[in-house]
Amino acid sequence: MSRFVDRATERFDLGAGDWVDLRTRITFGERNAIQAKVLGRLPLDGDGRIDPSKRELDLGAANVELMRLVIAGWGGQGFCSHADHPHDGVCEPRPVTTENIVALDETAEKILTEIGRRLVTKTPDFTQAPSPSRTAEEADPPSTADGSRASSSAASLDGVGTSSATLTRMS
Numbered sequence: 001m002s003r004f005v006d007r008a009t010e011r012f013d014l015g016a017g018d019w020v021d022l023r024t025r026i027t028f029g030e031r032n033a034i035q036a037k038v039l040g041r042l043p044l045d046g047d048g049r050i051d052p053s054k055r056e057l058d059l060g061a062a063n064v065e066l067m068r069l070v071i072a073g074w075g076g077q078g079f080c081s082h083a084d085h086p087h088d089g090v091c092e093p094r095p096v097t098t099e100n101i102v103a104l105d106e107t108a109e110k111i112l113t114e115i116g117r118r119l120v121t122k123t124p125d126f127t128q129a130p131s132p133s134r135t136a137e138e139a140d141p142p143s144t145a146d147g148s149r150a151s152s153s154a155a156s157l158d159g160v161g162t163s164s165a166t167l168t169r170m171s
């Protein structure tokens with residue numbers, strides 16, 4: 001089995017003849033691009049120095065980047081660049097761009113949820129069921145300040161997935 005990400009897509013039917021094609025896997029480079037969006041731009045203070053206390057995690061931007069990278073195409077009348085139907089000629093979908101993704105209605109949350117369901121993240125923790133012995137080991141070590149700091153790190157793809165799931169549940 002190849003260790004390079006294959007660019008296979010799956011079609012998600014949005015109803016009313018509209019669809020979106022979603023990649024089922026993302027590359028190392030794409031994961032990095034999404035994580036870079038989570039962290040956002042370096043916060044600079046008045047003197048141009050980096051002020052880490054001003055850094056805020058931007059999960060919204062990360063979700064948009066995730067969608068831009070995972071959506072391989074979309075189509076149907078709902079994505080048409082013409083506002084009025086019927087019109088002459090066939091429907092021409094707007095291009096999949098950051099600008100058009102942020103302009104979506106609640107379809108965006110629908111697509112995000114579907115990405116969360118379909119995207120295969122090749123991380124051992126996700127794909128392997130924990131063995132009983134391993135679970136016991138993990139439950140054993142005393143909780144330290146170090147451990148809690150590590151688990152609160154949001155700069156990972158899990159963070160992106162969680163945020164999209166939360167977004168959807170709230171709507």
Ligand SMILES: [Zn+2]
Nearest residue numbers: 080082091092
């Ligand atoms: Zn049209």
